[in-house]
Amino acid sequence: MMKPVIWTVDDDPGVLRAVERDLRRQYGDRYRVISADSGAAALEGVKQLKLRNEPVALFLVDQRMPRMSGVEFLEKAIELYPEAKRALLTAYADTDAAIRAINSVHIDHYLMKPWDPPEERLYGVVDDMLDDWQASYHPTFQGVRVIGNQWSPHSVEVRDFLGRNFVPHQWLNIEKDEAAKQLLSTTGADATSLPIVVFPDGSFMNNPPTAEVARKLGLKTKAEFPFYDLVVVGAGPAGLAAAVYGAADGLHTLLIEREAPGGQAGRSSRIENYLGFPMGLSGNDLARRAVAQARRFGAEILAPQEVKGVRVEGPARVLTLADGSEIGCRALLIATGIAFRKLDVPGLDRLSGSGVYYYAPMSDAFSYREGDIYIVGGANSAGQAALYFSKLARKVTMLVRGNGLSDSMSQYLENQIVATKNIEVKLNSSVLAVAGIDHCETITIQNNKTCATETVSASALLIYAGAVPRTDWLADIVERDAQGYLISGQHLMLEGRRPPGWTAERDPFYLETSVPGIFVAGDVRHRSAKGVTSGVGEGAMAVKLVHQYLGLL
Structure with a gap:
């Protein structure tokens, strides 16, 4: 498991070496101690840690530094690591600034220089801050992260590609996750570049083709022998x-x-x-x-x-x-x-990947909690999808062209569907149209026997209509x-x-x-x-x- 980081920043080389030495001697077996000689250098390093999703436990920062004071550094650093503990290293003359920082950047402590002996003046304070941090710390995800939009077809494609190739990854929805917005800001990209794939080494790709993602991940695409x-x-x-x-x-x-x-x-x-x-x-x-x-x-x-x-x-x-x-x-x-066989339905191609899916990725089920899902098809694959999505959706409606499920579905699946209260089966039914501004919002259904039509609200349309x-x-x-x-x-x-x-x-x-x-x-x-x-x-x-x-x- 990756060690959490203790950052120490001081523009005085002698002080920086001393604090780094003391911290490593006491905490090096459990934490990674990183040092920087300026706030600007430290801030760039913190951004790289954020891209690699490495945890930071403590910032221990000198207050009086040229160009960027300790408080100014902490104001920017805590935007990236708001849960990290913060302490200022101060001279006697800076105690007023340190006390003001308790309110401005909510520092947890300030330490007077020099701190010798560290066993008495440093380790006890640091121990308390690290214990507090560990009490609420949850290990960070160490795989690939994807910043994307739920209604972006390419975001869905990249996410599905990673999942089906057994690549551990974390999905960050730019519309709902603050972590996604923060990470997007850290990359320096904007929302027009989505999806953004961030790799464990801190590198990232804007709107990449899946082939480029595969190459970066080292997925094997060339044979060893002729x-x-x-x-x-x-x-x-x-x-x-x-x-x-x-x-x-x-x-x-x-x-x-x-x-x-x-x-x-x-x-x-x-x-x-x-x-x-x-x-x-x-x-x-x-x-x-x-x-x-x-x-x-x-x-x-x-x-x-x-x-x-x-x-x-x-x-x-x-x-x-x-x-x-x-x-x-x-x-x-x-x-x-x-x-899969594509359907010729007005609006379907335009919204494909934006609430309309052929053989929907199972990971998308969590995006439709309490939604109304419509599934086209009556074979086993459609039945399995209906049962899976019914666990999260408010209601699942199966649209089946035939007179019953028995013609194309295994009996065990049909029995389970009949027994599931929030699954409805509409027989002799087809989709005539799909509509929505940037994602599926409504679908129009026709009864093939009576030719009667109805337009209903739909969170998603999943198509399992043959291949x-x-x-x-x-x-x-x-x-x-x-x-x-x-x-x-x-x-x-x-x-x-x-x-x-x-x-x-x-x-x-x-x-x-x-x-x-x-x-x-x-x-x-x-x-x-x-x-x-x-x-x-x-x-x-x-x-x-x-x-x-x-x-x-």
Whole structure:
């Protein structure tokens, strides 16, 4: 744990060395003693401490200093550290100024110079002030801090990016948190630069792209080797399972993910039907555990990194990444899952990220305490979100196009929703419009049977209205169906004939695409059973088929 700081400031070098020596001898095991020879230098140092979020326990400052007196320094320093204890070092002639400072900057004590012996004239006073400070001290957060606006799409994006990549961070809302306003002032930036990401070393970025944040944090985006046995594209449940089992089985395995591990499942607030977890677990927990397991077996993971294309060169499959680099492999598994389907609703695009969210970050639930939340969708992901947000919101209303939840939702989820008093389900309902000045304020709902409409106040609109595959980068490489899903195995065999261009003297394996050695698993596969459990199963099965394929080379 980081040691709290004791600041001592004096323009007399001899006095400064003496007080620093005495303080370190007595408190150096518990506190970090920092000294400065002027108020201006000390103030700059204090600002750097604030950016690094280091705690300050005590300011021990000489009163009579040129250009900035001790009281003037304290007036500025306590704006940054109002809870820190304050003491003045004074000569006899300065006692009146010290007494006035008790009222002006609320100093806790003043010490006469010289203080020898310190055991009698220094340590007792300092002990009392530090004990008082410790009584109300709460350890400061030591990770990344994000200063942002609740209604800023990019603020939400950065916050979600950090959370899904397992980066500890603190969210500071500029509209509600005094700490956010103070930290913003310390950076010297203004509100037009939001979001501002402040790193543990005290550096910060104004309105940064997530790729820049990733580079600063050292997230891995470049492969260690030019060639692998198995490359897995997509780190949802299927891809993570394949990385775990591939690496465990001795394959030199690389996993590439364009956003963050977990995929769509990583946004799930609670997965309750996953084998071995009777109390359920969140999608983020599942992803975190799987990433740790894959790394333990030796799998290499690049995230965030995007694959832009693939080509076949003899027995090798060569991937082109977004940064222009290339990686070769003997076998390739596509497990990119599916992306949310956008709705064509007036006002929705304008307010997306400002109270309107596709697959909402779970961290946003705390922003809507006592609010009215509307959720579009009737499948498991929508049901899980409704249950999660119902714990904080005043009311959650599900807008379902169909005649009931049973058509697309697991029975256990439907039972929980029916039993939750502040969840209402509106069947045969659609959203016609979204409105608001700078964030979602109202939505217009239509009953699809009667065509009746109503406009209601809405704190947020969360959309879980289906998804589509993101496979355009594979369009000229492997066979896809009309929706873009990758066709594999027996579905490639038309009237018993192998697919056009098939080069192997055998039929495609069950999860193999129209190109030998390129496999597919999970939701992106044509006619797959969508969901976490089936994705994990297919990811594991794909590794066994990869072994069979490699054994034939």
